[in-house]
Amino acid sequence: MDAQSASAPGVRVEGVSRRFGGLLALDRVSLEVRPGEVFGLLGPNGSGKTTLIRILTGVLLPSSGSAQVAGLDVGRHPEAVKAVIGYSTQEASVYRDLTVRENLEFRARLYLEPKGVPYAVQETLRRFGLQEFADRLAGSLSGGWRQRLAIAQAVVHGPRVVFLDEPTTGLNPVSRRTIWDLIHQEAMRGAVVFVTTHYMDEAERCHRLALLYEGKIIAQGTPHELEQLALQNARIAYSETTLPLEQIRRMPGVLDGWPSGNGVRLILEGGGPTPDLPLQTIYPNLEDVFIVLTKYHANSGRAEVRE
Numbered sequence: 001m002d003a004q005s006a007s008a009p010g011v012r013v014e015g016v017s018r019r020f021g022g023l024l025a026l027d028r029v030s031l032e033v034r035p036g037e038v039f040g041l042l043g044p045n046g047s048g049k050t051t052l053i054r055i056l057t058g059v060l061l062p063s064s065g066s067a068q069v070a071g072l073d074v075g076r077h078p079e080a081v082k083a084v085i086g087y088s089t090q091e092a093s094v095y096r097d098l099t100v101r102e103n104l105e106f107r108a109r110l111y112l113e114p115k116g117v118p119y120a121v122q123e124t125l126r127r128f129g130l131q132e133f134a135d136r137l138a139g140s141l142s143g144g145w146r147q148r149l150a151i152a153q154a155v156v157h158g159p160r161v162v163f164l165d166e167p168t169t170g171l172n173p174v175s176r177r178t179i180w181d182l183i184h185q186e187a188m189r190g191a192v193v194f195v196t197t198h199y200m201d202e203a204e205r206c207h208r209l210a211l212l213y214e215g216k217i218i219a220q221g222t223p224h225e226l227e228q229l230a231l232q233n234a235r236i237a238y239s240e241t242t243l244p245l246e247q248i249r250r251m252p253g254v255l256d257g258w259p260s261g262n263g264v265r266l267i268l269e270g271g272g273p274t275p276d277l278p279l280q281t282i283y284p285n286l287e288d289v290f291i292v293l294t295k296y297h298a299n300s301g302r303a304e305v306r307e
């Protein structure tokens with residue numbers, strides 16, 4: 001991150017709610033993301049991730065609250081917001097019957113003066129390692145390379161804020177790793193990068209995360225902070241037991257459990273009774289964190305956000 005991007009405005013969301021008829025899809029969401037940060041939005045289906053991204057990309061107005069993207073108010077200046085962002089959804093972004101270069105040119109022309117297009121395209125081909133595929137039809141690329149192109153065209157015009165909706169879904173681990181390197185490359189040039197993902201192991205690669213649940217942010221922080229927050233509310237353990245899972249899940253103090261290796265991985269209520277099982281305490285991963293925080297929120301809201 002350079003000195004200029006460190007002081008440039010990123011994304012600020014203050015008390016944003018969004019209703020669809022009787023449904024409150026977003027409930028007083030607040031967050032702030034700085035240039036140079038990769039920010040992960042996590043949440044189950046229907047938790048409001050897409051609604052939040054649609055608001056931040058100037059497509060949808062909030063019912064209440066306010067949001068600024070690169071210093072621009074999304075409610076007052078949606079068109080100006082669209083000019084400073086890049087957006088890539090899973091399926092929609094790449095035209096399969098255009099070449100890689102044509103795809104990039106098409107997107108660059110929407111944002112840049114004609115004389116700036118060739119350099120932006122050439123530079124993006126280079127940065128994304130796409131030169132040797134430049135004249136291939138996008139439809140003939142493998143899934144990993146097509147996804148690389150999808151991100152490349154989201155950023156070809158050098159946007160200040162980039163939104164990537166599930167950028168690695170369906171890719172093998174090697175391609176996923178490459179895509180994450182490219183995501184961090186965008187943050188390093190000073191962009192704000194928003195990523196939605198369902199893969200918990202990948203969420204660890206974000207600088208910070210927000211967990212959305214039923215339209216509310218129930219926790220936000222670095223992966224490490226969220227792990228610590230989960231540990232304030234629960235204990236994660238491994239038990240080498242052959243007892244049936246259903247029986248284990250009904251034991252007092254057990255919040256959840258699932259098969260793992262030769263035993264069971266358990267989430268135990270913090271400060272609750274200890275089940276009569278051989279237990280080995282283990283450090284939580286982000287999937288554990290997600291389960292702990294959503295369960296506590298659903299039951300009592302005890303693990304509410306603190307920053």
Ligand SMILES: Nc1ncnc2c1ncn2[C@@H]1O[C@H](COP(=O)(O)OP(=O)(O)OP(=O)(O)O)[C@@H](O)[C@H]1O
Pocket residue numbers: 020023025043044045046047048049050051052
């Ligand atoms: N245009 C709309 N009209 C009515 N309801 C909507 C509209 N858009 C979203 N919703 C509802 O708002 C809630 C949040 O949806 P949203 O698509 O934001 O969730 P999501 O977290 O992105 O889910 P997914 O992971 O499945 O994409 C859902 O209950 C959804 O049905």
